[in-house]
Amino acid sequence: MEDPNDIVAEGVYIVSMLRKLNGMVVAITGASAGIGLEVARQLSQEGARLSLGARRKGRLDDANRELGGSHLAIEVDVAEPEACRGFIEQTARDMGRIDTLICNAGYGIYKRVDETDAAEVRRMMDVDVIGTTECIRHAVPHLLKNEIVAGWRGQIMIVSSAAARRGTPFIGVYSGAKAAQMAIAEALRVELRDARIAVTSVHPTPTKTEFRDVAERLGKYKLPPSSNFIKTQSAEEVAAAMVRAIVNPRPEVWPWRLAGWGLSGGTLVPRLMDRLMYKYFDGVMRHNGLR
């Protein structure tokens, strides 16, 4: 089997190498709201069979009804390793297979690092990081059973963040959790290459979802609704970029490409990035009446 990456590198566009969404079984954590719900909508429209996971079962049932009622809705708190196992096993049993796992469930807290206590750090790591690795750990044996189609046996997509590339004030611990997800994706992508399981990390900039409400409720600060140097996106835009990368898997998805280039380049000039971030920090302090 020819490696589709090599074919793409040669600049040849081969339609048969695109994965088909119609009939694809996709398990999505965090499907009750925001990006997860929107990606479910877009995938369902293309005929994918979905397993929708989150804690708010009522919301999942509503989503399933909205999408025609043929999907699975499974209550899962990804902070509980046993619940991750249950989510994956029930999906494989009831759907017969898993083709794509989207580890999307996650949250942040708007607090400074020095104000975030151990329980808050632990919970964020449990949900954002261990919730990801546990779903992956249980899903890989199922993905390995699949035949290779369009170059791939299956795909694991991890919804990280643009903040994974650069620790960001007021979401420092969350940035750390998202950086962990990015590093995990990078290693896993190489580990699963021979098995033909694609691994894709997703790096949205601020996106209009319930994320901000949760982060403000659990945190101490309000962030300004917009910023001069970072674009706010819609969940639809982010989901559309994710769907494109499910059809045609790639290592990373930066729904706003400029952020990917800017933040990656910024790693070479940490002093300059610190200065830019300090401007942002100062703006948020003023916004909160603290300066």
Ligand SMILES: NC(=O)c1ccc[n+]([C@@H]2O[C@H](COP(=O)([O-])OP(=O)(O)OC[C@H]3O[C@@H](n4cnc5c(N)ncnc54)[C@H](OP(=O)(O)O)[C@@H]3O)[C@@H](O)[C@H]2O)c1
């Ligand atoms: N919005 C942004 O600005 C932004 C930017 C970059 C990256 N992201 C990432 O995008 C992903 C989706 O966030 P969103 O923006 O769509 O936020 P959202 O609207 O708040 O949705 C978060 C989803 O995660 C689920 N979730 C949270 N904790 C969970 C848990 N313990 N177990 C299972 N599900 C859980 C929520 O469902 P329940 O509450 O029903 O459990 C909900 O479905 C997150 O990983 C986030 O870090 C968001």
